[in-house]
Amino acid sequence: MLNRQLTANEMTELMEELNRYPVGSIYPMTRNNKYAISFYYEGLDGKKKRKTCTDESKDMLLTLRTTFLTNLFYEKMALRKKEENIELLKEVFPKSLLKATAKCEYTVNEAVDGYLAFHKQEVKFKTYESEVYYTKHIKKWLGDKKIGDLKGIDYQYLLNHAAKGQDGGLASEKLVKAVKGCYARTIRFCKNNGWITLNEMHELLDGVSMPVTA
Secondary structure: OOOOOOHHHHHHEEEEEEOOOOOEEEEOOOOOEEEEEEEEOOOOOOOOEEEEEEOOOHHHHHHHHHHHHHHHHHHHHHHHHHHHHHHHHHHOOOOOOOOOOOOOEEEEEHHHHHHHHHHHHHOOHHHHHHHHHHHHHHHHHOOOOOOHOOOOHHHHHHHHHHHHHOOOOOOOOOHHHHHHHHHHHHHHHHHOOOOHHHHHHHHHOOOOOOOOOO
């Protein structure tokens, strides 16, 4: 964990991290007198994982969940700082000493297909089918673009078009949020595969606003 107090922005990030995961299910354990809570989270490697916490007191389970996710957030911050420091060193050293980094030539369509192949192995089939549906919006509006040519404004462009819906009406907030999350997971997939840097990932995902929905 970090040995300093969180800044206001970091505290906001922590609250968003805690709130973006479903609370999970609480249930009594049959083999003893304890209770358990099971929930999903995103690990340091970007993969979806399941965690179970147990305690004799049912009232303590949500606290255990919060403690686990808070510690995970600190670990993610430390990892992000380490990667940012590496990027900073690249800026400090003379360019002649660094190997030029070529822009990613994969298209968004190819990135989506790669992400879906990975995602299919991690979730239930119905969840995978839903993700396939949401990626159709990404492919429709950004599919032919190369990952290396994407800008932060493209994320907003995607959401704005997804919100327009069909027949001139507005799409539901649920749909637009689902497309938003799907695109973010695709971009994180690109980062985890080394196609883009951490800073590039943040540039592509930060600062987006939810458009008006039905």
